[in-house]
Amino acid sequence: MVKGGALWALGAMSGTSLDGVDAAMVRTDGVEVFEFGPRKYRAYSDQERSVLRAALGQEAGPEVEAAARVVEQAHLDLLSGFEGVDVVGFHGQTTVHLPDEGRTVQIGDGRLLARGLATPVVWDFRTADMRLGGQGAPLAPFYHFALARKLGFSSPVAFLNIGGVANVTWVEVRAVGPEAEGACLAFDTGPGNALIDDVCHHRLGQSMDEDGRLTRAGMVDDAILDALLSGSAYFAKIPPKSLDRNDFSGWAKAVAGLSDADAVATLAAGTAGAIALGLTHCASPPGKLLVSGGGRKNPGLMEMIAALVPCPVAAVEEVGLDGDMIEAQAFAYLAVRVMRGLPTSAPGTTGVAAPVGGGEVSRPV
DSSP: OOOOOOOEEEEOOOOOOEEEEEEEEEOOOSSSEEEEEEEEEOOOOOOHHHHHHHHHOOSSHHHHHHHHHHHHHHHHHHHHTTSSSSSEEOEEEEEEEEEEEEEEEEEHHHHHHHHHHHOEEEEEESSSHTTTOOOOOOOOHHHHHHHHHHHOOSSSSEEEEESSSEEEEEEEETTTSSSSTTTTEEEEEESSHHHHHHIIIIISSSOOGGHHHHHSSSSSOOHHHHHHHHHHHHGGSSOOOOTTTTTTTTTHTTTTTTHHHHHHHHHHHHHHHHHHHTTTTTTSSOOOOOSSSSGGGGGHHHHHHHHHHHSSEEEEEGTTOOHHHHHHHHHHHHHHHHHHHHHBHHHHHHHHHHOOOOOOEEOOO
16 A cells, blocks of 8 residues: 555556557546546457457356457557556456346456566456445546546536446536545446447448448437337436446347348447436436547437437547546556555445445566
8 A cells, every 4th residue: 555645557448349458647646637648559459359259258268268368468568668657557358247146257367467567556446346235337437536626627527438338427526525425426328339349340340330430321210229228127227237248239139130320320329328318317417428438439329419418418538538548547546546545436336335445456576
Protein backbone atom coordinates (compact mmCIF):
# COMPACT_ATOMS: atom_id res chain seq x y z
CA MET A 1 0.00 0.00 0.00
CA VAL A 2 1.22 3.51 -0.80
CA LYS A 3 0.23 6.76 0.87
CA GLY A 4 -1.05 9.95 -0.77
CA GLY A 5 0.62 11.51 -3.76
CA ALA A 6 0.16 11.16 -7.47
CA LEU A 7 1.50 8.24 -9.48
CA TRP A 8 1.82 7.68 -13.19
CA ALA A 9 -0.35 4.63 -13.77
CA LEU A 10 -0.68 2.65 -16.99
CA GLY A 11 -3.99 0.90 -17.61
CA ALA A 12 -4.80 -1.73 -20.21
CA MET A 13 -8.13 -3.00 -21.51
CA SER A 14 -8.98 -5.85 -23.86
CA GLY A 15 -12.74 -5.76 -24.27
CA THR A 16 -15.47 -8.14 -25.35
CA SER A 17 -15.35 -6.80 -28.90
CA LEU A 18 -11.98 -8.61 -29.28
CA ASP A 19 -10.52 -5.89 -31.49
CA GLY A 20 -7.29 -5.36 -29.60
CA VAL A 21 -5.63 -3.91 -26.50
CA ASP A 22 -5.96 -0.27 -25.45
CA ALA A 23 -3.35 1.20 -23.11
CA ALA A 24 -3.19 4.65 -21.57
CA MET A 25 -1.42 6.50 -18.77
CA VAL A 26 -3.00 8.73 -16.14
CA ARG A 27 -1.38 10.73 -13.35
CA THR A 28 -3.62 10.36 -10.34
CA ASP A 29 -3.67 9.96 -6.58
CA GLY A 30 -6.64 7.62 -6.90
CA VAL A 31 -9.07 10.44 -6.09
CA GLU A 32 -8.39 13.21 -8.58
CA VAL A 33 -7.21 12.90 -12.17
CA PHE A 34 -4.40 15.39 -12.68
CA GLU A 35 -3.10 14.60 -16.14
CA PHE A 36 -3.61 12.31 -19.12
CA GLY A 37 -0.50 10.67 -20.52
CA PRO A 38 0.52 8.69 -23.60
CA ARG A 39 -1.85 6.16 -25.11
CA LYS A 40 -1.37 3.34 -27.59
CA TYR A 41 -3.34 0.58 -29.27
CA ARG A 42 -2.34 -2.88 -30.41
CA ALA A 43 -4.79 -4.68 -32.69
CA TYR A 44 -5.27 -8.42 -32.52
CA SER A 45 -4.48 -10.25 -35.74
CA ASP A 46 -7.18 -12.36 -37.37
CA GLN A 47 -5.43 -15.47 -36.05
CA GLU A 48 -5.22 -14.09 -32.52
CA ARG A 49 -8.88 -13.07 -32.65
CA SER A 50 -9.82 -16.59 -33.70
CA VAL A 51 -7.96 -18.02 -30.71
CA LEU A 52 -9.74 -15.60 -28.39
CA ARG A 53 -13.17 -16.37 -29.88
CA ALA A 54 -12.58 -20.07 -29.29
CA ALA A 55 -12.17 -19.41 -25.55
CA LEU A 56 -15.35 -17.38 -25.08
CA GLY A 57 -17.76 -19.03 -22.68
CA GLN A 58 -15.09 -21.32 -21.24
CA GLU A 59 -13.44 -21.22 -17.82
CA ALA A 60 -10.58 -23.67 -18.38
CA GLY A 61 -9.08 -26.01 -20.95
CA PRO A 62 -6.65 -25.84 -23.87
CA GLU A 63 -8.59 -23.11 -25.69
CA VAL A 64 -8.47 -20.89 -22.60
CA GLU A 65 -4.77 -21.58 -22.09
CA ALA A 66 -4.02 -20.68 -25.72
CA ALA A 67 -6.08 -17.50 -25.44
CA ALA A 68 -4.28 -16.53 -22.22
CA ARG A 69 -0.96 -16.75 -24.02
CA VAL A 70 -2.27 -14.45 -26.75
CA VAL A 71 -3.53 -11.94 -24.18
CA GLU A 72 -0.30 -11.96 -22.18
CA GLN A 73 1.96 -11.57 -25.21
CA ALA A 74 -0.17 -8.80 -26.70
CA HIS A 75 -0.05 -6.88 -23.43
CA LEU A 76 3.69 -7.37 -23.04
CA ASP A 77 4.23 -6.16 -26.61
CA LEU A 78 2.20 -3.01 -26.03
CA LEU A 79 2.93 -2.09 -22.42
CA SER A 80 6.70 -2.46 -22.72
CA GLY A 81 6.66 0.58 -25.01
CA PHE A 82 5.75 2.99 -22.18
CA GLU A 83 8.19 4.81 -19.92
CA GLY A 84 7.93 6.34 -16.45
CA VAL A 85 5.27 3.90 -15.23
CA ASP A 86 4.81 3.52 -11.47
CA VAL A 87 2.08 0.87 -11.57
CA VAL A 88 0.08 -1.07 -14.19
CA GLY A 89 -3.64 -1.85 -14.04
CA PHE A 90 -4.33 -5.04 -16.00
CA HIS A 91 -7.90 -6.13 -16.65
CA GLY A 92 -7.23 -9.25 -18.75
CA GLN A 93 -9.70 -10.76 -21.22
CA THR A 94 -13.12 -11.87 -20.01
CA THR A 95 -14.19 -15.30 -21.24
CA VAL A 96 -17.02 -15.92 -18.76
CA HIS A 97 -19.03 -13.51 -16.63
CA LEU A 98 -21.99 -15.08 -14.82
CA PRO A 99 -22.37 -12.95 -11.71
CA ASP A 100 -25.64 -14.51 -10.60
CA GLU A 101 -23.74 -17.78 -10.35
CA GLY A 102 -20.73 -16.14 -8.72
CA ARG A 103 -18.48 -16.98 -11.67
CA THR A 104 -16.22 -14.72 -13.68
CA VAL A 105 -13.00 -15.40 -15.58
CA GLN A 106 -10.50 -12.84 -16.86
CA ILE A 107 -7.59 -14.63 -18.49
CA GLY A 108 -4.03 -13.35 -18.35
CA ASP A 109 -1.54 -13.64 -15.50
CA GLY A 110 -0.60 -10.37 -13.80
CA ARG A 111 2.39 -12.03 -12.16
CA LEU A 112 3.87 -12.78 -15.57
CA LEU A 113 3.31 -9.18 -16.66
CA ALA A 114 4.93 -7.82 -13.48
CA ARG A 115 8.05 -9.88 -14.18
CA GLY A 116 8.10 -9.01 -17.87
CA LEU A 117 7.57 -5.28 -17.31
CA ALA A 118 9.62 -5.02 -14.08
CA THR A 119 6.74 -2.96 -12.66
CA PRO A 120 4.03 -3.66 -10.05
CA VAL A 121 0.83 -4.90 -11.68
CA VAL A 122 -2.66 -4.71 -10.17
CA TRP A 123 -5.07 -7.30 -11.58
CA ASP A 124 -8.00 -9.59 -10.73
CA PHE A 125 -10.21 -6.59 -9.99
CA ARG A 126 -13.53 -8.46 -9.83
CA THR A 127 -13.09 -11.31 -7.34
CA ALA A 128 -13.29 -9.36 -4.08
CA ASP A 129 -16.46 -7.59 -5.21
CA MET A 130 -18.17 -10.84 -6.16
CA ARG A 131 -17.21 -12.47 -2.88
CA LEU A 132 -19.29 -9.79 -1.16
CA GLY A 133 -22.28 -10.37 -3.42
CA GLY A 134 -21.44 -7.83 -6.11
CA GLN A 135 -21.82 -8.26 -9.85
CA GLY A 136 -18.10 -7.63 -10.38
CA ALA A 137 -19.00 -5.15 -13.10
CA PRO A 138 -18.97 -2.51 -14.35
CA LEU A 139 -15.71 -1.29 -12.86
CA ALA A 140 -15.19 2.09 -14.57
CA PRO A 141 -17.82 4.11 -12.58
CA PHE A 142 -15.43 5.46 -9.92
CA TYR A 143 -13.25 6.79 -12.75
CA HIS A 144 -16.33 8.30 -14.40
CA PHE A 145 -17.04 10.12 -11.13
CA ALA A 146 -13.50 11.53 -11.12
CA LEU A 147 -13.86 12.60 -14.76
CA ALA A 148 -17.15 14.37 -14.11
CA ARG A 149 -15.47 16.32 -11.32
CA LYS A 150 -12.45 17.12 -13.50
CA LEU A 151 -14.71 18.35 -16.31
CA GLY A 152 -16.52 20.68 -13.94
CA PHE A 153 -20.06 19.31 -14.19
CA SER A 154 -22.34 20.69 -11.48
CA SER A 155 -25.38 18.44 -12.01
CA PRO A 156 -25.90 14.77 -12.90
CA VAL A 157 -24.22 13.47 -16.05
CA ALA A 158 -24.05 9.98 -17.53
CA PHE A 159 -21.23 8.11 -19.24
CA LEU A 160 -22.20 5.43 -21.74
CA ASN A 161 -19.62 2.95 -22.98
CA ILE A 162 -20.59 0.93 -26.03
CA GLY A 163 -18.17 -1.95 -26.35
CA GLY A 164 -19.21 -5.54 -26.89
CA VAL A 165 -21.73 -4.92 -24.11
CA ALA A 166 -23.08 -1.44 -23.36
CA ASN A 167 -22.90 -0.01 -19.86
CA VAL A 168 -23.88 3.30 -18.31
CA THR A 169 -22.80 5.25 -15.23
CA TRP A 170 -25.07 7.95 -13.84
CA VAL A 171 -23.00 10.35 -11.72
CA GLU A 172 -24.18 12.78 -9.05
CA VAL A 173 -21.12 15.01 -8.93
CA ARG A 174 -22.29 16.81 -5.76
CA ALA A 175 -21.78 13.63 -3.69
CA VAL A 176 -18.77 13.55 -1.37
CA GLY A 177 -17.17 10.64 -3.21
CA PRO A 178 -17.94 7.83 -5.65
CA GLU A 179 -18.63 5.31 -2.89
CA ALA A 180 -21.20 7.58 -1.17
CA GLU A 181 -24.85 6.58 -1.27
CA GLY A 182 -26.48 8.05 -4.38
CA ALA A 183 -23.18 9.10 -5.97
CA CYS A 184 -23.14 6.57 -8.80
CA LEU A 185 -25.58 4.19 -10.39
CA ALA A 186 -23.93 1.86 -12.89
CA PHE A 187 -25.02 -1.18 -14.85
CA ASP A 188 -24.91 -2.95 -18.19
CA THR A 189 -27.82 -1.77 -20.33
CA GLY A 190 -27.74 -4.66 -22.80
CA PRO A 191 -25.95 -5.59 -26.00
CA GLY A 192 -23.44 -3.16 -27.42
CA ASN A 193 -21.45 -3.94 -30.56
CA ALA A 194 -20.91 -7.66 -29.98
CA LEU A 195 -23.93 -8.98 -31.86
CA ILE A 196 -23.42 -6.54 -34.72
CA ASP A 197 -19.75 -7.56 -34.90
CA ASP A 198 -20.72 -11.23 -34.90
CA VAL A 199 -23.15 -10.78 -37.82
CA CYS A 200 -20.48 -8.91 -39.78
CA HIS A 201 -17.91 -11.60 -38.95
CA HIS A 202 -20.02 -14.63 -39.81
CA ARG A 203 -21.79 -13.25 -42.87
CA LEU A 204 -19.25 -10.91 -44.41
CA GLY A 205 -15.87 -11.84 -42.94
CA GLN A 206 -15.61 -8.32 -41.50
CA SER A 207 -14.77 -7.44 -37.92
CA MET A 208 -17.39 -4.68 -37.56
CA ASP A 209 -19.93 -2.45 -39.27
CA GLU A 210 -17.34 0.02 -40.53
CA ASP A 211 -18.56 3.63 -40.12
CA GLY A 212 -22.07 2.31 -39.49
CA ARG A 213 -22.71 1.83 -43.19
CA LEU A 214 -24.92 -1.25 -42.73
CA THR A 215 -26.77 0.33 -39.80
CA ARG A 216 -27.71 3.31 -41.93
CA ALA A 217 -28.44 1.29 -45.07
CA GLY A 218 -30.71 -1.25 -43.41
CA MET A 219 -34.39 -1.14 -42.49
CA VAL A 220 -35.29 -1.93 -38.89
CA ASP A 221 -37.75 -4.80 -38.58
CA ASP A 222 -40.10 -3.29 -36.00
CA ALA A 223 -41.85 -6.55 -35.18
CA ILE A 224 -38.57 -8.30 -34.40
CA LEU A 225 -37.30 -5.26 -32.50
CA ASP A 226 -40.42 -5.13 -30.31
CA ALA A 227 -40.06 -8.84 -29.58
CA LEU A 228 -36.39 -8.43 -28.64
CA LEU A 229 -37.01 -5.55 -26.24
CA SER A 230 -40.12 -7.04 -24.66
CA GLY A 231 -38.80 -10.59 -24.50
CA SER A 232 -36.14 -10.15 -21.82
CA ALA A 233 -36.78 -9.67 -18.12
CA TYR A 234 -33.31 -8.11 -17.85
CA PHE A 235 -34.48 -4.65 -18.87
CA ALA A 236 -36.97 -4.42 -16.02
CA LYS A 237 -34.51 -5.77 -13.45
CA ILE A 238 -33.47 -3.10 -10.97
CA PRO A 239 -29.75 -2.23 -11.19
CA PRO A 240 -26.95 -2.72 -10.40
CA LYS A 241 -26.80 -5.60 -12.88
CA SER A 242 -24.32 -6.93 -15.41
CA LEU A 243 -24.14 -9.20 -18.42
CA ASP A 244 -21.98 -11.76 -20.17
CA ARG A 245 -21.18 -11.11 -23.82
CA ASN A 246 -23.35 -14.09 -24.83
CA ASP A 247 -26.42 -13.33 -22.71
CA PHE A 248 -28.32 -11.95 -25.69
CA SER A 249 -27.10 -14.46 -28.29
CA GLY A 250 -30.72 -15.26 -29.11
CA TRP A 251 -31.00 -11.88 -30.78
CA ALA A 252 -28.69 -13.06 -33.56
CA LYS A 253 -31.05 -15.97 -34.26
CA ALA A 254 -34.01 -13.60 -34.34
CA VAL A 255 -32.51 -11.61 -37.24
CA ALA A 256 -31.11 -14.64 -39.09
CA GLY A 257 -33.75 -14.33 -41.84
CA LEU A 258 -33.06 -10.66 -42.55
CA SER A 259 -30.64 -9.24 -45.09
CA ASP A 260 -27.20 -8.25 -43.84
CA ALA A 261 -28.07 -4.55 -43.60
CA ASP A 262 -31.52 -5.12 -42.09
CA ALA A 263 -30.10 -7.53 -39.51
CA VAL A 264 -27.44 -5.04 -38.43
CA ALA A 265 -29.90 -2.13 -38.35
CA THR A 266 -32.36 -4.13 -36.23
CA LEU A 267 -29.64 -5.17 -33.78
CA ALA A 268 -28.42 -1.57 -33.56
CA ALA A 269 -31.96 -0.44 -32.82
CA GLY A 270 -32.08 -3.08 -30.08
CA THR A 271 -28.89 -1.68 -28.55
CA ALA A 272 -30.32 1.85 -28.64
CA GLY A 273 -33.65 0.73 -27.23
CA ALA A 274 -31.96 -1.11 -24.38
CA ILE A 275 -29.94 2.01 -23.54
CA ALA A 276 -33.10 4.13 -23.43
CA LEU A 277 -34.79 1.59 -21.16
CA GLY A 278 -31.72 1.60 -18.95
CA LEU A 279 -31.81 5.35 -18.40
CA THR A 280 -35.31 5.07 -16.95
CA HIS A 281 -33.70 3.47 -13.88
CA CYS A 282 -31.68 6.61 -13.09
CA ALA A 283 -32.74 8.89 -10.24
CA SER A 284 -33.14 11.78 -12.69
CA PRO A 285 -32.41 12.33 -16.38
CA PRO A 286 -28.76 13.23 -16.87
CA GLY A 287 -27.93 16.63 -18.27
CA LYS A 288 -25.84 14.92 -20.94
CA LEU A 289 -25.02 11.42 -22.14
CA LEU A 290 -21.32 11.16 -23.01
CA VAL A 291 -20.49 8.16 -25.19
CA SER A 292 -17.22 6.25 -25.38
CA GLY A 293 -16.23 2.93 -26.92
CA GLY A 294 -16.45 1.71 -30.49
CA GLY A 295 -20.19 2.29 -30.74
CA ARG A 296 -19.76 6.05 -30.82
CA LYS A 297 -18.13 5.65 -34.25
CA ASN A 298 -21.37 4.24 -35.70
CA PRO A 299 -23.32 7.35 -36.78
CA GLY A 300 -26.50 5.35 -37.34
CA LEU A 301 -26.39 3.92 -33.81
CA MET A 302 -25.68 7.35 -32.30
CA GLU A 303 -28.68 8.79 -34.17
CA MET A 304 -30.89 5.99 -32.87
CA ILE A 305 -29.78 6.64 -29.29
CA ALA A 306 -30.28 10.40 -29.59
CA ALA A 307 -33.83 9.85 -30.85
CA LEU A 308 -34.77 7.79 -27.78
CA VAL A 309 -33.09 9.27 -24.70
CA PRO A 310 -34.23 12.34 -22.73
CA CYS A 311 -31.00 14.35 -22.94
CA PRO A 312 -28.35 15.51 -25.42
CA VAL A 313 -26.00 12.78 -26.65
CA ALA A 314 -22.37 13.37 -27.61
CA ALA A 315 -19.16 11.47 -28.09
CA VAL A 316 -16.77 12.15 -25.21
CA GLU A 317 -14.42 13.91 -27.61
CA GLU A 318 -16.80 16.87 -27.35
CA VAL A 319 -15.56 17.44 -23.80
CA GLY A 320 -11.91 16.73 -24.60
CA LEU A 321 -11.69 13.02 -23.72
CA ASP A 322 -10.48 10.07 -25.78
CA GLY A 323 -13.38 7.68 -26.27
CA ASP A 324 -11.11 4.80 -27.22
CA MET A 325 -9.10 4.99 -24.02
CA ILE A 326 -11.47 5.71 -21.14
CA GLU A 327 -11.68 2.08 -19.99
CA ALA A 328 -7.90 1.66 -20.16
CA GLN A 329 -7.51 4.90 -18.20
CA ALA A 330 -10.08 3.60 -15.71
CA PHE A 331 -7.92 0.60 -14.87
CA ALA A 332 -4.90 2.86 -14.43
CA TYR A 333 -6.97 4.92 -11.97
CA LEU A 334 -8.29 1.84 -10.17
CA ALA A 335 -4.76 0.44 -9.84
CA VAL A 336 -3.75 3.51 -7.83
CA ARG A 337 -6.86 3.20 -5.67
CA VAL A 338 -5.91 -0.41 -4.93
CA MET A 339 -2.35 0.63 -4.07
CA ARG A 340 -3.77 3.24 -1.67
CA GLY A 341 -6.30 0.86 -0.09
CA LEU A 342 -9.31 2.77 -1.41
CA PRO A 343 -12.57 1.12 -2.53
CA THR A 344 -13.04 0.37 -6.22
CA SER A 345 -16.76 -0.51 -6.19
CA ALA A 346 -19.82 0.20 -4.07
CA PRO A 347 -23.47 -0.89 -3.72
CA GLY A 348 -24.57 1.59 -6.38
CA THR A 349 -22.09 0.38 -8.98
CA THR A 350 -22.05 -3.41 -8.62
CA GLY A 351 -24.58 -4.24 -5.92
CA VAL A 352 -21.81 -5.28 -3.53
CA ALA A 353 -22.81 -5.32 0.14
CA ALA A 354 -20.49 -2.44 1.07
CA PRO A 355 -17.73 -0.40 -0.60
CA VAL A 356 -14.85 -2.75 -1.32
CA GLY A 357 -11.39 -2.54 -2.82
CA GLY A 358 -10.62 -5.18 -5.43
CA GLY A 359 -7.43 -6.16 -7.13
CA GLU A 360 -4.36 -8.27 -6.44
CA VAL A 361 -0.94 -6.58 -6.47
CA SER A 362 1.90 -8.53 -8.07
CA ARG A 363 5.42 -7.12 -7.83
CA PRO A 364 8.44 -7.99 -9.95
CA VAL A 365 10.61 -10.74 -8.51
